[in-house]
Amino acid sequence: MKQILTKLFESQKLSRTESQNLMHGIANGSVNESQMAAVLTAYIMRSISLEELQGFRDALLDLSVKVDIYDGHTIDLCGTGGDGKNTFNISTASAFVVAGAGIPVVKHGNYGATSVSGSSNVMEYFGYKFSSDSGKLKREIDNTNVCFLHAPLFHPALKAVGPVRRQLGVRTFFNMLGPLLNPSRPKYQVSGVFSIEVARIYSYLLSNYLNDYRIIHSLDGYDEISLTSSTKIFSKAGEDCLTPESLGFCKISPENIAGGETVEKSAKIFLSVLSNSADKNRIDVVIANSAMAISCYKGFPFAESTLYARESLESGKALECFNKLISMQ
Numbered sequence: 398m399k400q401i402l403t404k405l406f407e408s409q410k411l412s413r414t415e416s417q418n419l420m421h422g423i424a425n426g427s428v429n430e431s432q433m434a435a436v437l438t439a440y441i442m443r444s445i446s447l448e449e450l451q452g453f454r455d456a457l458l459d460l461s462v463k464v465d466i467y468d469g470h471t472i473d474l475c476g477t478g479g480d481g482k483n484t485f486n487i488s489t490a491s492a493f494v495v496a497g498a499g500i501p502v503v504k505h506g507n508y509g510a511t512s513v514s515g516s517s518n519v520m521e522y523f524g525y526k527f528s529s530d531s532g533k534l535k536r537e538i539d540n541t542n543v544c545f546l547h548a549p550l551f552h553p554a555l556k557a558v559g560p561v562r563r564q565l566g567v568r569t570f571f572n573m574l575g576p577l578l579n580p581s582r583p584k585y586q587v588s589g590v591f592s593i594e595v596a597r598i599y600s601y602l603l604s605n606y607l608n609d610y611r612i613i614h615s616l617d618g619y620d621e622i623s624l625t626s627s628t629k630i631f632s633k634a635g636e637d638c639l640t641p642e643s644l645g646f647c648k649i650s651p652e653n654i655a656g657g658e659t660v661e662k663s664a665k666i667f668l669s670v671l672s673n674s675a676d677k678n679r680i681d682v683v684i685a686n687s688a689m690a691i692s693c694y695k696g697f698p699f700a701e702s703t704l705y706a707r708e709s710l711e712s713g714k715a716l717e718c719f720n721k722l723i724s725m726q
Contacts, residue, residue, distance in 0.1 A: 398422065398427070398428060398432055401415065401419055401436075402432065402435055402436070402439075405435075405436065405439035405440075406435075406439060408442075408443055410446045410448065410449060411446075411448070411449050411452065412448060412452070413448040413449070413451050413452040413455070414452065415452065416448065416449045416450075416451070416452025416453050416456070417452040417453070417455050417456040418456075419436070419452075419453075419456075420452070420453045420456035420457060420460075420554055421456050421460070423436075423554045423557055423558060424456070424457075424460050424552075424553045424554035424557060425553075426557065430560070430561055433557075433558055433561045434561050434564075434565065437558075437561065437562070437565060437569045437570070437571075438565075440569065440570045441567065441568075441569060444594065445570045445573065447598055447601065447602075449570075450570070450573065450574070450577075450598060450602070451602070453570070453574055454574060454577050454578065454602075456554070457552050457554055457555070457574065457578050458578060458580070460552065460553055460554065461551050461552050461578065461580040462529045462550065462551045462552075462580060463580060464529065464531050464534060464546070464551070464580050464581050465531065465581065466501075466503050466531075466534060466535060466538060466544070466581045467501055467538070469581065469582045469583055469584045470501070470584055471501040471502060471503045471538075471581065471583040471584070471585070472495065472500060472501070472502055472503075472583055472585040472586060472587065472690055472693065472694045473502070473503055473504060473505050473576070473579045473581075473583045473585075473586045473587070473588075474488045474491050474492050474495065474502065474504060474586075474587045474686070474690050475488060475504065475505050475506060475575060475576040475579070475586070475587075475588055476488050476576065476588060476589035476590070476620040476621055477572040477573055477575060477576060477588070477589065477590050477591050477595065477620050478509065478512060478515065478568075478572050478575070478591075478620065482618065482619050482620075482623075482651070483512050483513060483655060483656045484512075484619065484621070484623070484654045484655065484656050485514075485654060485655070485656040485657070485663055485666040485667060485670070485679065486514060486515075486516060486519045486656070486663060486666075486667045487621050487654070487682055487683060487686055488504075488516065488587075488589065488621060488686065489504065489506070489516040489519055489520070489667065490667055490670045490671060490683045490715075491683050491686040491687040491690060492504045492543055493543060493671055493715045493716070493718050493719045494671075494683060494684070494687035494706050494709045494710050494715040495687050495690045495691060495694075495706070495709075496541060496542035496543035496715070496718040497542070497709035497710070497712075497714030497715035497716075497717065497718050498687070498691055498705045498706060498708070498709040498714070499542065500542065500690070500691060500694050500695070501538055501542050501543070502538075502542060502543040502544075503534075503538065503543075503544055503546060503579060503581045503583055504516065504543065504544070504545045504546065505545075505546045505548060505575070505576070505578065505579040505580075505581075506520075506545060506546070506547065506548065506575075507547065507548040507549065507555070507559075507575060508559070508563075512656065513656055513657065513658060513659065513660065513663055514656060514657070514659075514660045514663035514664070516545070517545075517547050517548075518660045518663070519660065519663055519664050519667050520545055522660050522661065522664045523664065523668075523719075523723050524723055524726050525545060525722065525723060525726055526726045527545070527547035527550055528550070529546075529550040529551055534546070536725070537722055537725055540721060540722075540725065541718045541719075541721045541722045541725070542718055543718055543722060544722075546579065546580060546581065548575065548578065551578075551580045552578060552580075555571065555578075558571060568591065572591070573590075573595055573598075576588040576590075576599075577599075577602065577603075582606075583607075584607055584608040585607065585608055585609055585610065585690075585693050585694045586603060586607055586610045586611075586693075587610070587611045587613065587686070587689055587690045587693055588603075588610065588611075588612050588613070589612075589613045589614070589619070589620035589621040589622075590612060590613070590614050590620050591614070591618065591620045592614065593614055593629060595614075596612045596613075596614045596629060596631050597631070599612045599631070600612055600631040600636070604633055609632060609633050609693050609694075609696075610631075610632060610633065610693065611630055611631070611632050611689050611690070611692075611693045612630070612631035612632070613628060613629070613630060613631075613686075613689065614628065614629045615627070615628045615629075616628065616629065616638075617651075621682075621686055622644070622682065622685045622686050622689060623649075623651075623654060623682065624641040624644075624646050624647070624648060624649045624654075624678070624681060624682050624685060625641075625648065625649055625650065625651050625654070626641075626648075627639060627640045627641075628644075630689070632693070644685055644699065644703075645699075645700060645703055646681050646684075646685055647681070649678040649681070649682070650678075653676065653678035653679065653682075654678065654679060654682050666679065670683050670710075671710070671715050671716045671719050672716055673710055673711055673713075673716075680710065683706075683710070684703060684706045684707055684710065685703070687702075687706035687709070687710075688702040688703040688705070688706040689702070691705050691706055
């Protein structure tokens with residue numbers, strides 16, 4: 398471990414194999430908390446390489462608890478987090494809108510490490526019981542079109558490093574890894590990322606093993622379609638830069654999509670969106686992100702996908718999916 402730390406402190410890149418072995422060490426406990434903090438800090442000081450990211454991902458998926466849901470014919474909506482914007486739970490709300498549109502969603506998520514409320518925080522608040530039991534997860538998606546995979550239950554290394562991430566309280570390379578680690582291996586994915594650099598790395602990786610994907614980065618830093626600025630979209634078809642207006646929405650202000658100061662307040666905002674009683678700007682942001690996922694999975698034009706997303710929310714289907722999922726716990 399000293400050799401690896403020395404290499405990292407000297408800003409040398411690890412090979413894919415070295416990265417894989419390091420992650421195995423984090424998972425099996427041979428890397429202690431102080432060493433973990435040192436590794437995370439080293440990567441805060443410099444960008445992670447493609448080989449390093451691949452090695453970490455290889456190890457985590459190899460060690461993960463396997464779960465087969467619809468043979469991967471599902472979609473995940475998962476952002477990296479770490480954009481420092483503290484928005485409300487946009488991708489989590491979007492997951493239910495997409496489910497209400499008839500698309501099976503396997504949402505991979507975790508507690509917030511750099512924000513007040515991650516997807517796991519808000520779902521736990523409402524009484525969702527995290528589980529790695531395939532039977533429970535399949536029953537949920539069969540009945541509601543959605544289930545949640547709480548990352549630490551499926552990834553021992555993520556569970557081990559969780560306390561260190563929370564103590565550091567800043568973005569680490571684990572934010573980059575999260576959306577790449579859904580153990581159910583969905584064939585479709587919408588991932589928000591915190592930088593263009595990360596978006597290009599993701600595009601290279603995801604193009605190798607997904608049927609289709611959308612990687613999203615708002616030019617003012619959000620890891621989702623924020624409607625506060627233009628958004629870069631990466632897919633198998635290439636990349637594009639879209640304004641809120643070109644997506645069919647009005648530009649909004651950052652304060653319109655801010656999250657709450659507590660999990661309880663964040664949960665209240667989340668439920669108001671699904672109940673279609675929230676501020677129009679919040680609803681529009683969820684509609685836009687949901688439409689991007691529908692377009693990815695179905696291959697529909699974005700404008701048509703927006704209609705499906707809006708119908709899911711306004712008809713109450715999205716809220717029905719949520720209520721039914723919670724009632725199954």
